[in-house]
Amino acid sequence: xxxxxxxxxxxxxxxxxxxxxxxxxxxxxxxxxxxxxxxxxxxxxxxxxxxxxxxxxxxxxxxxxxxxxxxxxxxxxxxxxxxxxxxxxxxxxxxxxxxxxxxxxxxxxxxxxxxxxxxxxxxxxxxxxxxxxxxxxxxxxxxxxxxxxxxxxxxxxxxxxxxxxxxxxxxxxxxxxxxxxxxxxxxxxxxxxxxxxxxxxxxxxxxxxxxxxxxxxxxxxxxxxxxxxxxxxxxxxxxxxxxxxxxxxxxxxxxxxxxxxxxxxxxxxxxxxxxxxxxxxxxxxxxxxxxxxxxxxxxxxxxxxxxxxxxxxxxxxxxxxxxxxxxxxxxxxxxxxxxxxxxxxxxxxxxxxxxxxxxxxxxxxxxxxxxxxxxxxxxxxxxxxx
Ligand SMILES: C[S@@+](CC[C@H](N)C(=O)[O-])C[C@H]1O[C@@H](n2cnc3c(N)ncnc32)[C@H](O)[C@@H]1O
Numbered sequence: 001x002x003x004x005x006x007x008x009x010x011x012x013x014x015x016x017x018x019x020x021x022x023x024x025x026x027x028x029x030x031x032x033x034x035x036x037x038x039x040x041x042x043x044x045x046x047x048x049x050x051x052x053x054x055x056x057x058x059x060x061x062x063x064x065x066x067x068x069x070x071x072x073x074x075x076x077x078x079x080x081x082x083x084x085x086x087x088x089x090x091x092x093x094x095x096x097x098x099x100x101x102x103x104x105x106x107x108x109x110x111x112x113x114x115x116x117x118x119x120x121x122x123x124x125x126x127x128x129x130x131x132x133x134x135x136x137x138x139x140x141x142x143x144x145x146x147x148x149x150x151x152x153x154x155x156x157x158x159x160x161x162x163x164x165x166x167x168x169x170x171x172x173x174x175x176x177x178x179x180x181x182x183x184x185x186x187x188x189x190x191x192x193x194x195x196x197x198x199x200x201x202x203x204x205x206x207x208x209x210x211x212x213x214x215x216x217x218x219x220x221x222x223x224x225x226x227x228x229x230x231x232x233x234x235x236x237x238x239x240x241x242x243x244x245x246x247x248x249x250x251x252x253x254x255x256x257x258x259x260x261x262x263x264x265x266x267x268x269x270x271x272x273x274x275x276x277x278x279x280x281x282x283x284x285x286x287x288x289x290x291x292x293x294x295x296x297x298x299x300x301x302x303x304x305x306x307x308x309x310x311x312x313x314x315x316x317x318x319x320x321x322x323x324x325x326x327x328x329x330x331x332x333x334x335x336x337x338x339x340x341x342x343x344x345x346x347x348x349x350x351x352x353x354x355x356x357x358x359x360x361x362x363x364x365x366x367x368x369x370x371x372x373x374x375x376x377x378x379x380x381x382x383x384x385x386x
Contacts (some may be wrong), residue, residue: 002038004238005031005077007223010039014191014221017262028064035283037062037069037102043109045073047150047217049165050080052205054139060147061099063120068099075143078267095126098147110150110221112189123148154220155188162217167211170269176264176295176297181356183293184218186291187264194220195263196254197247198270199228199235199279209242210237211269216240225260227252227270248276253283264292268345272301274308277320285362294360296320324358327351334369 005013009031017025028036041060057077060082061068071084072094099118108116123144127133150154159181163171170176195216201208212226216239226242227237235242243259245252246268250386257263266284268277277296285294301307302321309319329336333345349363 004039005035007241009035011038011191011223012241013106014110014223017107017115017221018191019113021103021107021202024106025064025364028102028106033062033064033067034069034103036106037071039238040102040105040109041071042189044088044105044147045080045082046238047154047220048143048146050075050143050146052077052079052328053142056096056140056143057094058140058143058147059097061097062102062105068286069102073234075139078118080143085340093126095138097126097281098122098144100151103195105151107212109154113155118148119185120315124271126204136312157217158323159184159214159218162214163210166210166213166217168214170211174297174356176357179352179357179359181293183295183352183359184265187222187293188219190219190264192219192220192264193225193261194219194222194265194267195225195227195260195282196267197282198268199226199229199230199232199242200376201230201232205230205232206234208232209240211267212240212242214371223260225263229271232294240342247271248273248279250279250283253280257284257287259325262287262289264289265295266292267297269297272298274302274319274323276308278318278323281323282343285347288362290364292362294362295357296324296360298356299358300325300356305327307308324351324353324360327360331365333365334367337376 007028012027013031013036015183018023026027031347041061050346051232053075058073060071060073071082073080104117104120124302125140127137127138132297160171161328163177196211196215199208199212200210207231209232212224212235215222227245227247229246231244232242233244243256245256268280270276281294288294300320302309302319305311310316314322315325329346330342330348331351332344333339345364346364346366348365349361352359
């Protein structure tokens with residue numbers, strides 16, 4: 001495996017992909033074309049989802065300046081492998097070759113909606129001189145079709161389909177994708193930092209990561225971070241970083257923020273223990289970027305004492321839903337006479353409740369209340385009825 005660019009380099013590449021071709025080329029030169037090509041091929045293969053099948057050899061050529069960096073992709077009964085061949089002559093006789101400018105490939109994979117282009121692409125088929133190739137589709141057709149779709153249509157796949165593909169229970173057992181798409185759809189082509197608490201697989205170190213793959217794929221320009229109390233760091237890969245820590249520990253969360261920077265989206269799908277949800281929110285909401293979203297899943301546990309919830313009362317602010325309900329009052333903090341300020345008050349832009357799921361929007365909430373001359377029916381200073 002050739003060296004890929006590191007996380008900071010990937011962030012730069014993603015940002016550049018939203019700008020001019022010259023800007024992308026300059027960043028490629030700075031990071032090293034070979035490392036960028038290795039990164040791009042890894043991303044391309046991840047998105048292409050090429051299944052195991054008959055033997056097919058495809059050569060991917062990435063043109064940069066005078067050089068073409070070539071990779072051999074070998075599909076077979078065990079899946080797909082890529083064999084770096086470096087700049088130089090092709091390896092063997094491929095069933096197909098796909099050659100495109102590296103700058104254009106970077107922009108297609110990591111650029112916003114509408115930035116995709118195939119203007120520099122050349123596709124050659126290896127066996128068209130064999131008349132039998134016209135009787136049936138060549139196995140190479142589907143492989144190249146998948147690569148081309150990954151480049152040309154990075155935003156064409158839906159969240160429910162991704163959850164089924166990667167095995168996240170967000171779809172099926174739950175029906176969250178419709179709500180996620182409602183809130184995440186407008187952000188989908190932004191260069192985001194996303195943290196999900198709860199990687200999945202619980203005590204089994206070798207299981208989990210389904211939803212991190214979902215987010216990586218749904219947000220083609222995002223850097224995705226996962227936090228789990230169990231060490232699942234082996235799931236770390238190009239755009240996904242998996243950290244170990246306890247979501248109820250402010251120290252662990254501070255370490256996560258140190259590595260990740262300020263997130264644009266936080267999704268809490270961890271222990272579902274109310275006190276843990278509240279502790280994570282207290283540490284992470286203040287560092288969430290304005291315009292960002294904080295999501296809590298599986299809020300039914302707020303009613304279940306085994307998860308630190310309350311069975312008989314619904315407004316206890318020590319439970320997850322009881323706490324979230326207090327944010328509705330926080331939205332109106334400037335209208336409430338004599339309110340004891342909550343740390344969230346200046347930053348609550350909206351709270352959206354769905355079955356077992358809530359989204360909190362972070363926005364400046366300091367526009368001022370209604371004019372002071374409107375009688376409130378309470379004494380402004382004492383906070384008691386007139
Ligand atoms: C429901 S699974 C996450 C599923 C995953 N988000 C998905 O959709 O594919 C919950 C995960 O939270 C982790 N977890 C439990 N307690 C935690 C804690 N205190 N801090 C961090 N992670 C925790 C568990 O190890 C488990 O892997």
